[in-house]
Amino acid sequence: xxxxxxxxxxxxxGMTNKxxxxxEQHLGHNAxxxxxxxxxxxxxxxxxxxxxxxxxxxxVPSRFSPECPNSSHLFLHLHTLQPEDSALYLCASSQxxxxxxxxxxxxxxxxxx
Amino acid sequence: xxxxxQHPSTLSVQEGDSAVIKCTYSDSASNxxxxxxxxxxxxxxxxxxxxxxxxxKKDQRIAVTLNKTAKHFSLHITETQPEDSAVYFCAAxxxxxxxxxxxxxxxxxxxx
Numbered sequence: 001x002x003x004x005x006x007x008x009x010x011x012x013x014g015m016t017n018k019x020x021x022x023x024e025q026h027l028g029h030n031a032x033x034x035x036x037x038x039x040x041x042x043x044x045x046x047x048x049x050x051x052x053x054x055x056x057x058x059x060v061p062s063r064f065s066p067e068c069p070n071s072s073h074l075f076l077h078l079h080t081l082q083p084e085d086s087a088l089y090l091c092a093s094s095q096x097x098x099x100x101x102x103x104x105x106x107x108x109x110x111x112x113x
Numbered sequence: 114x115x116x117x118x119q120h121p122s123t124l125s126v127q128e129g130d131s132a133v134i135k136c137t138y139s140d141s142a143s144n145x146x147x148x149x150x151x152x153x154x155x156x157x158x159x160x161x162x163x164x165x166x167x168x169x170k171k172d173q174r175i176a177v178t179l180n181k182t183a184k185h186f187s188l189h190i191t192e193t194q195p196e197d198s199a200v201y202f203c204a205a206x207x208x209x210x211x212x213x214x215x216x217x218x219x220x221x222x223x224x225x
Binding site: 002004006031033040041042043045048050055056090092094102103104105106107 | 117122147149154155156157158159202211212213214215216217218
């Protein structure tokens with residue numbers, strides 16, 4: 001266990017469903033991140049939160065909606081996804097900038113049917 | 114922005130041999146270079162990192178070298194073992210920033 005917990009581990013959803021991914025960190029970090037990992041592509045940063053405030057949104061489609069109620073919890077709300085959104089979604093946290101204690105969760109394997 | 118290239122994409126070695134993975138980066142302002150190992154069903158885990166003020170760092174069987182002039186850095190694994198089999202990612206960033214730029218990964222297989 002890395003200290004960053006993601007649930008669920010696997011998720012299959014239809015294109016008209018609404019679902020949410022959850023991430024919780026127990027490391028006392030103040031920054032949290034969502035990444036998308038697709039086969040044969042570099043990890044893609046989606047969103048960054050520092051002290052609950054969103055500081056980065058890397059041109060992510062609006063069908064992905066993040067929520068960060070506090071520094072320990074991060075959600076990714078999903079609606080009307082496309083099959084190409086199937087991927088491993090990784091959460092990470094850090095103590096400030098990336099050079100310090102950057103830790104990934106185990107990810108949620110999402111399949112859109 | 115930063116562009117990180119990683120080679121090879123797949124690598125097979127015999128147990129006990131060495132493995133080398135290479136990365137190049139484009140942004141001369143990048144100064145922090147971590148390497149991550151991702152095993153099946155798990156998220157990436159940091160195995161070693163290097164900052165731009167040093168040229169080499171070792172941790173047991175793992176070493177990383179950095180050539181700032183040429184903008185490339187490499188991961189060296191010696192005396193490979195089957196449990197080293199995984200996907201390895203390099204990354205580059207400015208250590209005051211909040212974003213990593215990752216390579217595309219190298220799938221390493223160690224053959225017993």
